[in-house]
Amino acid sequence: MPDPRSQLSGRRSTRPAAGRPPRRGHLRRVDAAYGYAFIAPAVLGFLVFVALPIAGVFLFSFQDYNSLSGRSTYVGMENYERLLTSDVFGTVLRNTAVFSAFVIPANLVIGLLMAVLVNQRIRAISVFRTAYFVPVVISLVAWSLVWDVMLQDSGGINGWLAMIGIEGPNWLADPDWAMTSIIFVQVLKGVGVSMVLFLAALQEVPGELLEAARIDGAGPWQSFRSVVVPLITPTIMMVAILATINSLKAFAQVFLLTEGGPGLSTNILGYFIYEQAFKAFQVGFASTAAVFLFLIVLVLTLLQWWSRKRWVFNES
Amino acid sequence: MYLLLALVAVPFVFPVFWMFSTGLKTYGDVFENPPVLWPEDPRWGNYLVPFITGPFLQQFLNSIYIASVTTIGVLAVASLAGYAFARIEFRGRSVLFVMLLSALLIPPEVTIIPLFRIVSAFGWIDTHLALIVPAIFGVPAVLGVFLMRQFFLALPIELEQAGRVDGLGRFGLFTRVALPLAKAPLAALAILTFLNSWNDFLEPLVFLRTRELWTVPIALQSFTDPITGIPIWNIQMAATTLSVLPVLAVFFVAQRQFVQGIAGTGIK
Numbered sequence: 001m002p003d004p005r006s007q008l009s010g011r012r013s014t015r016p017a018a019g020r021p022p023r024r025g026h027l028r029r030v031d032a033a034y035g036y037a038f039i040a041p042a043v044l045g046f047l048v049f050v051a052l053p054i055a056g057v058f059l060f061s062f063q064d065y066n067s068l069s070g071r072s073t074y075v076g077m078e079n080y081e082r083l084l085t086s087d088v089f090g091t092v093l094r095n096t097a098v099f100s101a102f103v104i105p106a107n108l109v110i111g112l113l114m115a116v117l118v119n120q121r122i123r124a125i126s127v128f129r130t131a132y133f134v135p136v137v138i139s140l141v142a143w144s145l146v147w148d149v150m151l152q153d154s155g156g157i158n159g160w161l162a163m164i165g166i167e168g169p170n171w172l173a174d175p176d177w178a179m180t181s182i183i184f185v186q187v188l189k190g191v192g193v194s195m196v197l198f199l200a201a202l203q204e205v206p207g208e209l210l211e212a213a214r215i216d217g218a219g220p221w222q223s224f225r226s227v228v229v230p231l232i233t234p235t236i237m238m239v240a241i242l243a244t245i246n247s248l249k250a251f252a253q254v255f256l257l258t259e260g261g262p263g264l265s266t267n268i269l270g271y272f273i274y275e276q277a278f279k280a281f282q283v284g285f286a287s288t289a290a291v292f293l294f295l296i297v298l299v300l301t302l303l304q305w306w307s308r309k310r311w312v313f314n315e316s
Numbered sequence: 317m318y319l320l321l322a323l324v325a326v327p328f329v330f331p332v333f334w335m336f337s338t339g340l341k342t343y344g345d346v347f348e349n350p351p352v353l354w355p356e357d358p359r360w361g362n363y364l365v366p367f368i369t370g371p372f373l374q375q376f377l378n379s380i381y382i383a384s385v386t387t388i389g390v391l392a393v394a395s396l397a398g399y400a401f402a403r404i405e406f407r408g409r410s411v412l413f414v415m416l417l418s419a420l421l422i423p424p425e426v427t428i429i430p431l432f433r434i435v436s437a438f439g440w441i442d443t444h445l446a447l448i449v450p451a452i453f454g455v456p457a458v459l460g461v462f463l464m465r466q467f468f469l470a471l472p473i474e475l476e477q478a479g480r481v482d483g484l485g486r487f488g489l490f491t492r493v494a495l496p497l498a499k500a501p502l503a504a505l506a507i508l509t510f511l512n513s514w515n516d517f518l519e520p521l522v523f524l525r526t527r528e529l530w531t532v533p534i535a536l537q538s539f540t541d542p543i544t545g546i547p548i549w550n551i552q553m554a555a556t557t558l559s560v561l562p563v564l565a566v567f568f569v570a571q572r573q574f575v576q577g578i579a580g581t582g583i584k
Contacts, residue, residue, distance in 0.1 A: 031404055031405065031406075032404070032405065032406035034400070034486040034487065035400045035404035035406035036400075036406060038400035038404065038490075039396070039397040039400045039401065039412065041393045041396065041397070041457075042393050042394070042396075042397035042416060042453070042457055042458070042461055043397075043412060043416070044453065045393065045450075045452070045453020045454055045457060046415070046416055046453070046454070048434065049431065049434070049449075049453055049455075050419045050427065050454055050455065050458075052434065053427035053431045053434065054422065054426070054427060055430075056427075056429070056430025056433065056434075057427065057429065059430075060429060060430065114324065117321065117324065122317065125321075128322075128324075128325060130568070130571055131328055131329050132324070132328050133328075133571075133574075133575070134329055134332060134564070134567075135328055136578075137511065137563055137567045137574070138332070138515075138560040138563055139514065139515035139517070139532075139533050139559065139560070139563070140515060140517060141515070141517055141533040141537065142335070142533075142559055142560050143331070145335075145537070145547075145552060145553070145556050146332070146334055146335040146553065147331065148547070149334070149335075149346065149553060150331065150334060152347065154347040154349060155351075159348075159350050159351035160350075162349065188328065196575050196578050196579050197578070199579070200579035245421060245423065248423055249423030249425060251424075251517075252517040252518065252533075255517075255521075256537060269425075270423060273425045273426075273428075273429075274518070277429050278522060283429055287429055290425060290427075290429065293423060294423075294426045297423060297426075298421065301421050
């Protein structure tokens with residue numbers, strides 16, 4: 001909100017309000033007091049339920065803290081060393097990277113394709129928009145449980161595959177397929193959000209620009225690439241950030257479908273933290289893993305944010 | 317074209333149908349090969365089993381209660397703060413706003429362990445307060461602050477000047493001028509908040525123990541054989557269908573607000 005007057009008075013406020021009736025300064029102070037009062041619940045809530053827990057995660061990560069015995073001792077960097085040298089954590093990080101490396105691009109590409117598909121002016125198109133959005137609305141638990149039924153060895157998917165002569169794997173119990181299944185369930189669940197964000201952006205693209213491109217002899221693919229994509233880069237970044245955070249906090253589908261297994265094949269960071277803290281009661285160790293998750297989200301988000309000047313169009 | 321649109325719809329919509337029809341099957345029919353789209357003898361009684369054998373009704377009411385109270389709280393906290401961040405000048409305004417927004421970047425798994433300690437220090441473990449209070453004042457409220465600020469930024473300044481002339485103070489401007497105009501974003505925020513609270517999984521899983529206090533998502537994964545731990549698939553699917561029906565009903569009635577609420581967090 002660039003209001004020139006406010007910037008001026010802000011700079012002046014350290015000096016005596018020369019030549020100004022005192023009444024205005026008083027009003028401004030009263031107004032500011034209302035401002036602080038209005039934001040107080042949100043800010044205090046943030047401090048207690050967001051900032052304090054983050055500080056707590058760092059604090060616990062330096063402790064050997066077993067919640068079952070209730071004993072905690074300061075151990076310095078021991079948890080970090082243990083984590084970084086553990087094969088299990090290495091596998092968990094690799095799984096997390098694989099998961100995100102498929103989920104994030106899938107959200108961008110499939111979400112954009114679907115948005116283009118439903119951005120047509122044809123009858124009953126809103127029925128299809130609604131249909132594609134259904135998984136976003138229903139809970140992840142419900143979505144995971146129904147896929148649990150369908151992906152069982154003798155479940156629907158393999159039943160239908162058998163009808164066309166394909167013998168499907170045991171999707172959730174086969175180490176070669178479990179991660180693929182989890183990724184599939186995750187992408188179907190969330191891609192509707194990407195579609196809606198892209199659809200909103202596509203509808204803002206001025207028709208004249210597309211018309212001009214067409215007159216200049218651009219084909220549909222060319223005008224999409226050279227006109228539409230540059231205009232929607234802010235949304236592309238938005239979807240990338242959202243998909244990154246959503247993929248890194250994935251938990252319930254792993255908990256419900258595979259419990260990280262078979263073996264460690266679907267054990268990703270969000271599940272690992274829960275498992276360590278609430279099943280193994282290793283709170284210090286789990287907090288150290290949580291520090292990693294926090295740093296990964298932070299670094300990836302900042303990278304996307306900093307890189308925006310290089311490719312995001314019309315960033316003001 | 318319509319064929320393509322319909323084909324794409326299959327993986328998004330068919331699972332919901334499968335949820336419903338599996339809920340009507342006998343236990344033995346669930347994994348019939350080839351798969352049975354619609355059972356010959358639909359067992360409508362399956363849909364009553366969760367209510368008879370367990371506290372599913374109570375758990376349903378818990379979810380409605382928690383989501384409603386959370387929604388009302390978030391609307392109050394978010395509209396106040398969103399208004400202040402958009403319309404009132406005070407020192408540190410942008411710094412505080414960016415600080416709040418950072419909450420949206422933090423996955424719940426990161427903070428759940430210390431949050432557990434905080435909540436238990438308040439004596440709220442195994443109570444609904446553990447789900448309600450951190451939601452009203454924590455991360456869900458931040459999304460609301462952002463949405464409401466975006467809306468209030470666009471309100472013309474003349475409206476408030478007119479209110480000032482009529483002798484309204486800051487609180488009056490908020491309640492009499494700004495809020496009545498904010499029905500659309502408030503509705504979108506209410507739907508989003510209710511939905512997120514209704515669908516929460518990690519927090520109730522960690523904070524609640526007593527079966528009678530559970531919310532619906534936690535209850536759904538409890539329809540398992542007590543000895544083998546294998547789900548009682550047909551009953552579980554009946555309960556799952558029951559859990560998505562209210563949400564789907566609201567969605568079909570209010571899809572505009574739904575979609576705008578989601579899109580509204582992305583544009584501007």
